[in-house]
Amino acid sequence: MNRKAESSSKKTKTKVPPAYRNSPAPTESWQGPVERLAWGGKGVGRAADGRLLLLEAPLALFPGEVVEATVIWKARHGEGRVTRWITRDPRRTVAACPVAGSCGGCDLWEAGRHAPDLKRQMVADLLRRQLGEGVAWDWRPAPEEARRHRIQLHWDGTELGYFRRHSHTLVPVAACPAAAEPLSLAIPRLKEALIGRVLTTRPGRWELSTGTPAGTILATDERGRSWCLEPDGWHRSEEPLRHQLRGIALRHEPGAFFQVSPPWAAEAFGGLLEAWGVKGRTLYDLYGGVGLFSALLGKQFDRRVLVESGEAAVAWARRNLESLGLPSDCLVGDVAAWVPEGLGHSEDVILLDPPRAGLEPELSGRLCTAGAGTLVLVGCDGAAFCRDVKRLGEAWDLEKVAVLDLFPLTSHVECVALMTKRP
Numbered sequence: 001m002n003r004k005a006e007s008s009s010k011k012t013k014t015k016v017p018p019a020y021r022n023s024p025a026p027t028e029s030w031q032g033p034v035e036r037l038a039w040g041g042k043g044v045g046r047a048a049d050g051r052l053l054l055l056e057a058p059l060a061l062f063p064g065e066v067v068e069a070t071v072i073w074k075a076r077h078g079e080g081r082v083t084r085w086i087t088r089d090p091r092r093t094v095a096a097c098p099v100a101g102s103c104g105g106c107d108l109w110e111a112g113r114h115a116p117d118l119k120r121q122m123v124a125d126l127l128r129r130q131l132g133e134g135v136a137w138d139w140r141p142a143p144e145e146a147r148r149h150r151i152q153l154h155w156d157g158t159e160l161g162y163f164r165r166h167s168h169t170l171v172p173v174a175a176c177p178a179a180a181e182p183l184s185l186a187i188p189r190l191k192e193a194l195i196g197r198v199l200t201t202r203p204g205r206w207e208l209s210t211g212t213p214a215g216t217i218l219a220t221d222e223r224g225r226s227w228c229l230e231p232d233g234w235h236r237s238e239e240p241l242r243h244q245l246r247g248i249a250l251r252h253e254p255g256a257f258f259q260v261s262p263p264w265a266a267e268a269f270g271g272l273l274e275a276w277g278v279k280g281r282t283l284y285d286l287y288g289g290v291g292l293f294s295a296l297l298g299k300q301f302d303r304r305v306l307v308e309s310g311e312a313a314v315a316w317a318r319r320n321l322e323s324l325g326l327p328s329d330c331l332v333g334d335v336a337a338w339v340p341e342g343l344g345h346s347e348d349v350i351l352l353d354p355p356r357a358g359l360e361p362e363l364s365g366r367l368c369t370a371g372a373g374t375l376v377l378v379g380c381d382g383a384a385f386c387r388d389v390k391r392l393g394e395a396w397d398l399e400k401v402a403v404l405d406l407f408p409l410t411s412h413v414e415c416v417a418l419m420t421k422r423p
């Protein structure tokens, strides 16, 4: 093929959706019942020859529903997108969001008030399969009023909105019912300022965030520059976000990691750690962010060592814990490199809250040599969490598991384990 013919053939290639990319297999149509929900909210179906099928639908699937899907077959299983419902579960409801189904944010809108039941089933299935029948666990549902205190929007030069699921196609939004009301009301104000060139007009990501209680609104661009929304418009701001949570004050840079729904997260984690009686001499707060867990556990420990890779987060952790009168060593570092063999003494607690991917294998191995008597593992990806609990199981006994519904309307949850060191 000459160069011209080659380049024209490239131009005419059709765009393949990400879930179907790299697949040599053609798509085919499948019809059948959803047997159960797998981890992550996908429905499990089965082909006539018994092969497993993972089904994705934009707004929840209920076990027992009969659906039609477009499927591609991989080596061992199929992946399908639901295109039609043959039977619908009577619990399915109308989504209270005009862009539900097209925006990639909340995947359980049509489950309505039954969404927590679906999540609970999903988690039960995962924990039973991964950790065994005998593991008892606590479920902490989200309160009705839990809302997001930060949302990530995209500006394409004309429209402001969320990305469509599995794509970079913009879905314009004028409001977001999953966000705290002041944040939702700020969306059109941000768009107005972008259109009016009051704020930088370059296409890119914007984060809208608010503190606790929700009130002050900050818009942060990709370069980390923030503007505060005042009655007369947006003003450049260097101020941190401020949260009052369970009687403690925390501050952090806008745009940095903090719990999505801080009042509920603080209540859920704080209540749980209190109920579990987590206390001791030194707390190793690993992946510590701006010090949320060190602050929540406060005077339950004589001393805290916080390790976190973000320099700005560590600077805020130092200020936060100092203001709370909690003596702490806050260190910038990679937890996997920092954790030594034999960390801590029997009265110490190691608390780990890693990013989604969980713990690196060498880190789990080193934690198995620790001298600390108690370990708390927090994980926002259930599969990675179970894998890490099993790896740590070489030296640590699993005492308790709790699952917190920190992300209402989505199939995401936060898993927490309490483990004690075997003598």
Ligand SMILES: C[S@@+](CC[C@H](N)C(=O)[O-])C[C@H]1O[C@@H](n2cnc3c(N)ncnc32)[C@H](O)[C@@H]1O
Binding pocket: 257, 258, 259, 287, 288, 289, 290, 291, 292, 293, 307, 308, 309, 310, 313, 333, 334, 335, 336, 353, 354, 355, 356
């Ligand atoms: C899930 S967040 C938890 C933060 C904090 N515990 C909280 O609840 O606010 C994970 C944190 O780990 C930090 N992090 C990511 N990789 C890291 C690493 N290899 N070593 C240390 N910190 C890391 C991130 O910057 C982030 O602040």
